[in-house]
Each structure stands twice: as C-alpha cells, then as structure tokens.
Amino acid sequence: MGRSAVNATSPALSYLGRPLGAVGGFFAFALDALVAIFHRPFAFREFIVQSWFVARVSFIPTVLLAIPFTVLGVFTFNIVLVDFGAADFSGALAAVGAVTQIGPLVTVLVIAGAGATAMCADLGARTIREELDALKVMGINPLQTLVVPRVxxxxxxSVLLFSVVVVVGLSGGFVFSVFIQHVNPGSFVAAFTFVTDLTDVFISLLKAALFGLSAGLIACFKGTTVAGGPAGVGNAVNETVIYTFIVLFAINIIVTAAGIRL
Known part of the structure; x- marks a missing residue:
C-alpha cells in the first residue's frame, strides 16, 4: 500500500520538479548576473551596441502604440467630462493615464514583444553554435561580457521608452483634445499637475526600470539555456514573451499598489 502510494505521487513530483528547478535556476542566474554588474572589466562597448539595438527595434512600436492608447483614453474620458461641463480637467486625466498606466503598459508590451525576444534569439543562436562554450574555454566569462551589458x-x-511614451501620449492627447474636441489648451496643460505629481513620475520610472531589468534577465536566461537546435531557439523566444508578460504585469500590480499605499 505504501509503495503504491509513492508510485502514484512520483509522477506528480516529477512534473513539479521541472518547473521548480527552472525557477530556481533563473533566480541563481539572476543573482549571478546582478553580482557580475559590479565586477570589472565592464563590457562598455557591448553595452552601447546592445542599447542601440534594443532602442532601434523598440522605438517605432513604442510610438505606434502610445498614440492610439492615449488618444482612446482621452477621447473616452473627454466624452464624460464634456457631459458634466468639466472638459478643462481632461489634461489631468491624460496625465494620470499616460504616467501611471499607459506608459508602463506600453513599455511592457514593447519590451516583452520586441526587445526581450531579440536578445533571446541572439543569445540562443550563440548558444547552439557553442560560442558561449568557446568563450569559457578562452577564459572569458559570458555572463560578464554578454549577459550584463544586455540586462x-x-x-x-526601458526607462527611456517610458519617457517617450509619456511625451508622445501627452502630445497626442493635447492635439486630439484641443483640435478635435475643442478643449481650452491652457486649461488642458494647467491640469497636468492637478492629480499627478513627481511621486507618481518616480514610481512609474521605477516600474519601467524593473520592467527592463526583469525582461533582460528572462531573455538572457532563456537564451543561454536553450537546447534542441534552431527549434529550441524558437521555443525559447516564445517562452520569453509569455514569461516576461506574466512577470512584468505582476511587477506593475505590486509596485502600483505599493505606490498607492505610500
């Protein structure tokens, strides 16, 4: 009876062991990467190249997402405000939406869908070509030369993209509100700080930094642990998108709740 019970629970334990082992491996990888940030020498040239690479693949999608998200939000709120005769406060709602919600949300979508997948595919291709093993043989730490600059x-x-989303979102909301819905431009701009202050901006910048850090760590972890050839790289890219979305939305909820409490 005891042996049969053990045999019945062993498949469940084996199914749980694989994801738990992956989670533990990720946290160990993340800790090693964070520690390696403070070690020298720092791959400054690789950092510049990767920064330009991530910005290049993410900038246009960021602008294209920021405009419709903000305009849709401003249009919806302005309809209600006009009915109540409070259209002059539309700038306050535009600032709240762009800084606290739309900015982080668009950053999540772009970083997870464009930046993280590109980094994962690059590192995955290097892994299956055994370039990382070659670096280790030459005495070069891949974590310090490839992972840290990308993270x-x-x-x-991510922080810069958040700033772009806020600027583009507020500009698009201003143009739409003033020229389409005939809101007073001075009242629209003056209402920016009616609800939103520097604390909200700092909290959103913190969220953007955590988004980028988490996305970079997940992408690098999946890229450096890929297996199964080119098909494995494709699977790793898909998993990167899913895991990054889950983690980034969780971070958004936690940091937003903590910011409201503070």
Whole structure:
C-alpha cells in the first residue's frame, strides 16, 4: 500500500520538479548576473551596441502604440467630462493615464514583444553554435561580457521608452483634445499637475526600470539555456514573451499598489 502510494505521487513530483528547478535556476542566474554588474572589466562597448539595438527595434512600436492608447483614453474620458461641463480637467486625466498606466503598459508590451525576444534569439543562436562554450574555454566569462551589458541595456532603454511614451501620449492627447474636441489648451496643460505629481513620475520610472531589468534577465536566461537546435531557439523566444508578460504585469500590480499605499 505504501509503495503504491509513492508510485502514484512520483509522477506528480516529477512534473513539479521541472518547473521548480527552472525557477530556481533563473533566480541563481539572476543573482549571478546582478553580482557580475559590479565586477570589472565592464563590457562598455557591448553595452552601447546592445542599447542601440534594443532602442532601434523598440522605438517605432513604442510610438505606434502610445498614440492610439492615449488618444482612446482621452477621447473616452473627454466624452464624460464634456457631459458634466468639466472638459478643462481632461489634461489631468491624460496625465494620470499616460504616467501611471499607459506608459508602463506600453513599455511592457514593447519590451516583452520586441526587445526581450531579440536578445533571446541572439543569445540562443550563440548558444547552439557553442560560442558561449568557446568563450569559457578562452577564459572569458559570458555572463560578464554578454549577459550584463544586455540586462543593463534593457533597463536603460526601458526607462527611456517610458519617457517617450509619456511625451508622445501627452502630445497626442493635447492635439486630439484641443483640435478635435475643442478643449481650452491652457486649461488642458494647467491640469497636468492637478492629480499627478513627481511621486507618481518616480514610481512609474521605477516600474519601467524593473520592467527592463526583469525582461533582460528572462531573455538572457532563456537564451543561454536553450537546447534542441534552431527549434529550441524558437521555443525559447516564445517562452520569453509569455514569461516576461506574466512577470512584468505582476511587477506593475505590486509596485502600483505599493505606490498607492505610500
């Protein structure tokens, strides 16, 4: 009876062991990467190259997503505000949406869908070609020369993308509100700080930095642990998108709740 119970639970344990082992491996990888950031020498040239690479593949999707998201939000809120005779406060709602919600949301979508997948595919291709093993044989640490620059580049570009989303979103909301819905331009701009202040901006910048850091770590982990040839690289890219979405939305909820409490 005892042996049969053990045999019945062993498949469940084996199914749980694989994802738990992957989670533990990721946290160990992330800790090693964070520690390697403070080690020298720092691959500054690789950091510049990766920053430009992530910015290049992410900038246009960021602008194309920021405009419709903001315009749709401003249009919806302005309809209600006009009915109540409070159209002058539309700038306050545009600022709240662009800074606290639309900016982080668009950053999540772009970083996970464009930046993280590109980094994962690059590292995955290097892994299956055994370039990382060749670096280890030559005494070069791949974590310090390849992973750290990509993680820092994703973090920095994520913060910059958030700033782009806020600027583009507020500009698009201003144009749409003033020229389409005939809101007073001075009242629209003056209402920016009616609800939103520097604390909201700092919290959103923190979220953007955490988004980039998490996306970079997940992409690099999946890229450096890929197996199964080219098909494995494709699977790793798909998994990177899914895991990055899950983690980034969780970070958004946690940091937003903490910011509201503060």
């Amino acid at each position: 820092l580049a994703a973090t920095m570009v």
